[in-house]
Amino acid sequence: MALLIDGKAQARALRATVADAVRRLGTHQGLVPGLAVVLVGDDPASQVYVRRKGEHAREVGMRSFEHALPAATSQATLLERIARLNRDPEVHGILVQLPLPAHIDPEAIIHAIDPAKDVDGFHPLNVGALAVGGEGLAPCTPLGCIRLLESHLGELTGKHAVVLGRSRIVGRPLASLLLKKDCTVTVAHSRTPNPAKICRQGDILVAAVGQPGLVQGDWVKAGATVIDVGITRLGEGDSRRLVGDVDAACVSRVAGALTPVPGGVGPMTIACLLHNTLIAACRQHGLPEPDGATGPMAPRDGLPLTHPHG
Numbered sequence: 176m177a178l179l180i181d182g183k184a185q186a187r188a189l190r191a192t193v194a195d196a197v198r199r200l201g202t203h204q205g206l207v208p209g210l211a212v213v214l215v216g217d218d219p220a221s222q223v224y225v226r227r228k229g230e231h232a233r234e235v236g237m238r239s240f241e242h243a244l245p246a247a248t249s250q251a252t253l254l255e256r257i258a259r260l261n262r263d264p265e266v267h268g269i270l271v272q273l274p275l276p277a278h279i280d281p282e283a284i285i286h287a288i289d290p291a292k293d294v295d296g297f298h299p300l301n302v303g304a305l306a307v308g309g310e311g312l313a314p315c316t317p318l319g320c321i322r323l324l325e326s327h328l329g330e331l332t333g334k335h336a337v338v339l340g341r342s343r344i345v346g347r348p349l350a351s352l353l354l355k356k357d358c359t360v361t362v363a364h365s366r367t368p369n370p371a372k373i374c375r376q377g378d379i380l381v382a383a384v385g386q387p388g389l390v391q392g393d394w395v396k397a398g399a400t401v402i403d404v405g406i407t408r409l410g411e412g413d414s415r416r417l418v419g420d421v422d423a424a425c426v427s428r429v430a431g432a433l434t435p436v437p438g439g440v441g442p443m444t445i446a447c448l449l450h451n452t453l454i455a456a457c458r459q460h461g462l463p464e465p466d467g468a469t470g471p472m473a474p475r476d477g478l479p480l481t482h483p484h485g
């Protein structure tokens with residue numbers, strides 16, 4: 176049976192590391208990182224995630240600024256709020272919870288966030304930096320996947336990683352992060368013929384398509400490390416449950432290790448958000464990123480733009 180990779184425990188450990196770094200920043204530099212989270216509307220899942228982000232930010236010693244706006248908020252009002260947060264020196268990280276109501280264009284909102292404060296890593300400047308192997312702020316869920324992979328496998332160099340899904344939030348940035356880790360990367364998606372055959376080639380398989388139970392045992396190479404990013408809510412009332420993209424019962428008979436849903440990638444998303452906020456605060460104050468708090472995107476991973484070995 177596959178070993179279960181415990182995302183809850185890893186997230187707890189990362190929060191403790193961040194808390195320690197925040198304490199030292201306060202003591203030595205008098206700096207308290209601040210995270211602003213903006214929620215528009217009353218989507219119940221988003222409310223839970225936003226509340227948790229605030230709680231965890233305060234627990235690690237950061238300032239948390241929560242902005243809950245009604246569903247009818249206009250795009251102009253939201254843009255004004257972001258402009259205010261961009262100017263606020265106490266705010267080092269800004270995040271607008273997705274999805275947004277249909278009348279608001281998420282692209283316009285993401286573009287408006289100061290890239291230095293874009294702790295979601297969604298701004299085109301950060302996306303571009305990641306795509307060229309540079310050093311912007313990377314999205315939190317893919318960062319969480321990398322941390323879980325490294326916790327289990329150690330070095331990722333030379334592994335063949337198959338990413339199932341090409342979303343802007345997970346699949347594409349994760350492929351870039353895996354390339355930075357010197358993996359051989361294949362991205363499979365809804366138009367890929369015979370995705371099972373492609374997935375079976377991966378030493379690492381990351382499923383991020385939002386299709387519950389899609390990945391079956393015969394999609395997985397024996398002994399592979401499988402990361403399940405999907406979180407779909409199924410059922411009503413007492414039978415409500417969260418289901419991943421992986422059919423865990425059969426895949427766990429083939430894989431070497433597997434992340435559970437819940438308790439896998441999800442908790443890492445918020446822990447990596449706190450880590451990004453710490454990085455953003457340090458960079459905005461010209462401070463080195465504290466020891467013990469540098470993650471998979473440590474400075475050694477930065478430019479040059481050309482790689483001698485291609």
Ligand SMILES: Nc1nc2c(c(=O)[nH]1)N[C@@H](CN(C=O)c1ccc(C(=O)N[C@@H](CCC(=O)O)C(=O)O)cc1)CN2
Nearest residue numbers: 224270271272273274295315406437438439441442444
């Ligand atoms: N601006 C953003 N919006 C959204 C993001 C994001 O990274 N930035 N990601 C998701 C939602 N999300 C964080 O915002 C998130 C999703 C899931 C979890 C999590 O801990 N899940 C638990 C289960 C929780 C539950 O009971 O519902 C788990 O998997 O164990 C945290 C954060 C979309 N929006």
